[in-house]
Amino acid sequence: MNSTKGIIVDVRGSLCPKPVIETKQVVDKAPGEVITTIVDNEVSRDNVEKFGVSKGYSVTIAQEGKDFYLTLVPGDMNHNDVTVNIDTLQESAHVGNRVLLMTKDYLGEGSEELGRNLMKTFWTCVVEADVKPKTIYFINSAVKMVVTDSVHLDNLKELAKAGVDIAACGICLDYYGVKDQVDVGTITNLYAITDSLMNEAVVKL
């Protein structure tokens, strides 16, 4: 069970722009306080995060089931002074700074059959890892892993839930004729992927 710190704004069940507006009302009334806003959809999560950042708060997000707990800590307060009891939840879903570039739907060189089995185990390991990748890009045959009937869907959905960005190359999905079957993550393009390759800590597999 979650316990939270500071003033609670529970806007589960509300759609945009209510979560932002209710959070703002609390910020206006109680500037300098720690606030935890609870939402139950990704749009509200992203919007409340934007709001917090724009007002100079540092925002941490933890997920429990369908709910997101956004803790807004005023910029001049040391984060370590704030004991948020959802820390344990955040640690288990900790997202690091690595980017994975998946270039095919099996792991390693040599036997493809072995590679496919290794891939299954690999995703299970990533799900259980303490530090997860920030983003996973899928290009060429790797895109088959994010579509309907893929044996990896459960693990990849688990990762998406933990805050890992899952993004597959649109041209590649088109090439394999599966663009309408994407079941996890978003569709991206080579511009975004290239940008990431140039600027981030990428591991190619």
Place this chain on the structure above:
Amino acid sequence: MVRLTEYVTSGGCACKIGPHILQRVLDSVKPVTNDNVLADMTGADDAGIYKLNDTTALVQTLDFFTPIVDDPTLFGKIAACNALSDVYAMGGTPLTAMNIVGFPVPLVEQGVLTDVLNGAADIVRQSGAAIVGGHSIENKEPIFGMSITGSVHPDKVWKNKGAREGDVLILTKPIGTGVMSNALKGDLFPTGVAQAVASMSTLNKYAAEVAQNYTIHACTDITGFSLVGHSVEMAAASGITIDLHAHSLPLFDDVLEGARMGLVPAATYGNRKAITDVAIGSDLDLVWQDIVFDPQTSGGLLLAVPPSESDQLLADLHSAGVTSATMIGMCESFSGVSVQVIA
């Protein structure tokens, strides 16, 4: 006082079915067509065009949505402007309009529907068209819109297709109605909200009439699919790349601030997910992602004109009262992606 937007459970900003979902449905329905059809949904154009004879074609379109503002008269005006806009975007003249109504009975009894219809009628009167009928059903959430029939010369239809390398792009209204309709629900940014409301209830007639005197290679109106989405449609149909200059975009006051603080409609996220044929400059502030994908209601016309005529067209638009008209980009030879958003 009735607050119309409070009747909308799904949120006005979220009331559109996502384009990627819709496409899947349309792909599985066989087209019904014949040789007189000059434009239908296959070209992603704003309205259907049906040729009657060598000098006349019908322009047909309809649009409806849930309340985006609280004032019923204004809601009627905005819905009418939005529906009529598709006819102007095809280079046509509206002839007749019909009301599309789904309303909760208590609101009808309070006179709210009367105000909506009067607001819409006011705009249709300005357009020069006639209201010839309509249909209503009882519905938990209020919805209102119009079906419009217009006419156009079959050889003078403005389509998405036809923009050429070197063309200048002119946008006739500011961007940001999605962010501002969220601001309105939170009673924030009254100046920007007032500008957006005035813009949404202004017909594209005035811009279209000026543009009729110029060589228009392609035209579309900017609505729910966002500036980038409608630009992609134009670029893809024309086989070119459109460069949009973010810092040139006309915006309502405080749109940037509103987007930064998270007044971003759900449909913006949906658009961003669905529209992938676009490259956004990595040097651009992230807030532009939310601006260029912002769903517009009753947005402006996006006109592709030859560079030799663009300055004069812009000057004429300004003197006709279309003061927000701005050059926002250029058409280039196809570079591998339909739309590039640059600083």
